[in-house]
Amino acid sequence: MTRCPHASATLAIGLATAGAFAQEAPNTISATQPSPDQWVLRTSARAWLFDGGAAAVARDGFVVEERFRLALGITKEFAAEVSLPLFQANFDDPTPQQSPFDPDRTGIGDLDLTFKWRVWKEDLGPVDTVRLAIIAGTEVPTATNDFGSRSFDPVAGAAFTGIFGRHGIGAALTWRFTTDDTEYPLFAGDSLADVLSLNVAHLYRISPAVFPEEHVGAWYLTTELLSTYETNGDYEVAFTPGILYEGPRWAFEAGVSVPIVRELEHRPTSSISGFIGLRFLF
Amino acid sequence: MSRMPCRLLLRAIAHASILSGSIVLGGCATTPVAADDADSRATMPVVADSAVIWVQGMSCPKCVTNVDLQIRRLPGVSNVAINMNAGTVAVTFDGINRPTHRELRGAVEDAGLSYLRAEYAQ
Numbered sequence: 001m002t003r004c005p006h007a008s009a010t011l012a013i014g015l016a017t018a019g020a021f022a023q024e025a026p027n028t029i030s031a032t033q034p035s036p037d038q039w040v041l042r043t044s045a046r047a048w049l050f051d052g053g054a055a056a057v058a059r060d061g062f063v064v065e066e067r068f069r070l071a072l073g074i075t076k077e078f079a080a081e082v083s084l085p086l087f088q089a090n091f092d093d094p095t096p097q098q099s100p101f102d103p104d105r106t107g108i109g110d111l112d113l114t115f116k117w118r119v120w121k122e123d124l125g126p127v128d129t130v131r132l133a134i135i136a137g138t139e140v141p142t143a144t145n146d147f148g149s150r151s152f153d154p155v156a157g158a159a160f161t162g163i164f165g166r167h168g169i170g171a172a173l174t175w176r177f178t179t180d181d182t183e184y185p186l187f188a189g190d191s192l193a194d195v196l197s198l199n200v201a202h203l204y205r206i207s208p209a210v211f212p213e214e215h216v217g218a219w220y221l222t223t224e225l226l227s228t229y230e231t232n233g234d235y236e237v238a239f240t241p242g243i244l245y246e247g248p249r250w251a252f253e254a255g256v257s258v259p260i261v262r263e264l265e266h267r268p269t270s271s272i273s274g275f276i277g278l279r280f281l282f
Numbered sequence: 283m284s285r286m287p288c289r290l291l292l293r294a295i296a297h298a299s300i301l302s303g304s305i306v307l308g309g310c311a312t313t314p315v316a317a318d319d320a321d322s323r324a325t326m327p328v329v330a331d332s333a334v335i336w337v338q339g340m341s342c343p344k345c346v347t348n349v350d351l352q353i354r355r356l357p358g359v360s361n362v363a364i365n366m367n368a369g370t371v372a373v374t375f376d377g378i379n380r381p382t383h384r385e386l387r388g389a390v391e392d393a394g395l396s397y398l399r400a401e402y403a404q
Contacts, residue, residue, distance in 0.1 A: 023342045033394070035352055035392050036352075076392045076393075123396035126340060126368060127339075128338075163341035163342075213368075215366075218343055246342055246343050246344055247343055247344075248346065248347045248350075
């Protein structure tokens with residue numbers, strides 16, 4: 001897959017599926033999932049702006065990703081998810097030294113197949129809960145037009161979710177065993193090195209302050225730190241604020257992501273990215 | 283070493299909040315069924331026309347929908363009303379076919395929530 005930093009975190013998973021639910025942050029894998037025989041469809045659009053820079057691979061341009069994720073609850077503690085991204089890239093003036101490729105290209109990324117197993121749960125009150133899940137999956141080389149690697153890349157990790165009244169916290173740690181690289185790397189994680197992703201999230205329920213008797217939706221402010229470390233020494237950390245509306249059967253999310261620390265070689269410099277997304281439970 | 287007292291404290295707080303909810307519901311014409319009684323007849327169909335199930339872990343609107351969908355799949359369930367703040371799921375039954383107590387509990391647990399107990403109307 002094309003391992004975007006923010007999706008690298010979400011990597012194969014993203015159950016935004018992630019599913020299901022419990023105040024799931026947009027980019028941090030949560031320890032929640034759909035219940036048996038229930039589906040969660042999640043679709044999101046994300047755009048990255050690249051501002052060139054002094055590096056030999058510097059280019060100005062943008063990349064747009066449209067990602068579709070479908071999660072299914074298999075048992076009350078086990079869920080599966082498939083995730084497939086579509087990409088469009090537009091770059092100005094590719095430097096002649098680079099391998100020739102179409103600066104305006106469209107293609108499919110690698111498919112991510114992920115399983116999530118909730119191994120621990122402690123419900124502390126009507127709303128409050130803490131949960132831990134382990135994650136395993138693989139990237140499947142379905143990419144076209146060089147929007148992914150050419151290999152199966154296994155992923156393993158764990159996710160924690162805690163809800164305490166109006167506050168929710170989340171953390172997800174994943175490790176990707178990289179077996180092949182991406183020919184034209186763009187993002188953190190697009191290298192032959194193994195990748196450690198550590199994402200942390202905080203959600204604050206803006207409204208309602210107290211859930212009424214009726215079954216209503218809720219608005220949240222989300223704040224995430226998305227970190228990607230490659231075993232070759234490259235890394236990136238992005239600050240990602242956003243907003244999330246979660247209704248009974250659907251949810252809306254939007255936000256921006258700004259790299260605050262980065263050391264990436266052989267890739268153009270991304271300045272900012274923005275995303276919007278929808279989730280449906282059925 | 284300190285985990286057990288902490289867990290006991292958390293459970294005590296949770297049960298206290300449930301108790302306060304029970305007092306609010308005291309005016310309803312319900313017949314409380316102790317958890318042990320419910321367990322002993324877990325495989326028997328519910329005969330009451332309504333039930334209030336006490337649940338923990340309903341942390342978001344979609345989580346609530348999870349339990350709503352799971353319970354509505356059971357036979358004889360005509361309505362489900364959820365109060366997240368109180369941690370209650372009110373279920374109304376209709377028709378001859380009814381779910382068993384175990385099925386009700388299973389539906390809650392399949393939704394990823396914790397079942398505490400249920401009270402059934404006469």
